[in-house]
Amino acid sequence: EYKPKSILYLNGVTKSFDGFKAINNLSLDIRPGELRAIIGPNGAGKSTMMDIITGKTKPDEGEVKFKDLTDLTKHDEADIANLGIGRKFQKPTVIESLTVWENLELALSGRRGVWQTLFFKLADSDAERVASTLTLVGLEERKADYAQNLSHGQKQWLEIGMLIMQDPELLLIDEPAAGMTDYETLQTAKLLKDISQKHSVVVVEHDMDFIRALDTKVTVLHEGSVLAEGTLDVVSADPRVIEVYLGR
Numbered sequence: 001e002y003k004p005k006s007i008l009y010l011n012g013v014t015k016s017f018d019g020f021k022a023i024n025n026l027s028l029d030i031r032p033g034e035l036r037a038i039i040g041p042n043g044a045g046k047s048t049m050m051d052i053i054t055g056k057t058k059p060d061e062g063e064v065k066f067k068d069l070t071d072l073t074k075h076d077e078a079d080i081a082n083l084g085i086g087r088k089f090q091k092p093t094v095i096e097s098l099t100v101w102e103n104l105e106l107a108l109s110g111r112r113g114v115w116q117t118l119f120f121k122l123a124d125s126d127a128e129r130v131a132s133t134l135t136l137v138g139l140e141e142r143k144a145d146y147a148q149n150l151s152h153g154q155k156q157w158l159e160i161g162m163l164i165m166q167d168p169e170l171l172l173i174d175e176p177a178a179g180m181t182d183y184e185t186l187q188t189a190k191l192l193k194d195i196s197q198k199h200s201v202v203v204v205e206h207d208m209d210f211i212r213a214l215d216t217k218v219t220v221l222h223e224g225s226v227l228a229e230g231t232l233d234v235v236s237a238d239p240r241v242i243e244v245y246l247g248r
C-alpha cells in the first residue's frame, strides 16, 4: 500500500475576492498523524483556507493535494468529504431532539436516517463503534440524554464524535474552544490530542491556553500566507508575529 509523505499539501495557493488576496501564495505541509494548530489574526485567511481544502471555495492558483496524489481542486465538497476529510464548523449541528447515542448512530452512515436510527437495532460491531466513540469524547454518562440538555462544550464534543464515526483520515476543526469554559477548553485540547493518535488533525483556534495545551506545531497565518511556523514558544518569540498581534 502507498504510504503518503503528506496527508495535506498546499503549495502556492492564491484566492482573491474582488481583487483582494484573501489567500496569497500559501504553502502548508501536514504529515500523516500530525496534529497542527493554525493561528492568526482576524481576516488572516484561516476560514478561507479551510474552505479551499474542503472544496467549498476553488483557489485561483496553486496545488492542494490529499495524500500526495489526490488533487482536491478537481473535486467538489461532497467528494472531498467522501475521500476522508471531515470538517467541523464553529456552530454545532447536533440534532437536539435525539439522544447523545442516537446522534452518534445517525452519524455512522448516510444510509441510515433518523427513523432507522430510532426503530432499528444496530449491528453489534456498529454499537461497539458508538460505544468507543462515546468513551473517546467523554460522554458515556450522558449517552441517554437528549442533546438539547448538553452544555455548549459537550455539544461540541458530541459533534466531534459524530465526525469520528465517519472515520476521516483528516479532521479540520474551526475554533472549537469558542464559547467554552476554561475547563472545557483544556478538555478539548486533550480530546484532539487523543484523536490525533488515529487521525490527522488541523485545528484553527484563537485561544492561547488551548494552543498551549495542544503542545504541538503551530502555523501563524497573516494576510493569507504563512508568517511563522514552529513550536508555540518559537513562534510567539518571533518579532514578526509579535508585530502582527500587538503592533497595531
Ligand code: ADP
Residues within 6 Å of the ligand: 017, 018, 022, 040, 041, 042, 043, 044, 045, 046, 047, 048, 049
Ligand atoms: P479568518 O478566518 O482568518 O478570520 P477569513 O478567511 O474569514 O479570515 O477572511 C480572510 C479575508 O478574506 C478577510 O478580509 C475577509 O473579509 C475576506 N473574505 C473571506 N471570504 C470572502 C468572500 N466570500 N467575499 C469577499 N471577501 C471575503
Ligand code: MG
Residues within 6 Å of the ligand: 046, 047, 048
Ligand atoms: Mg475564520
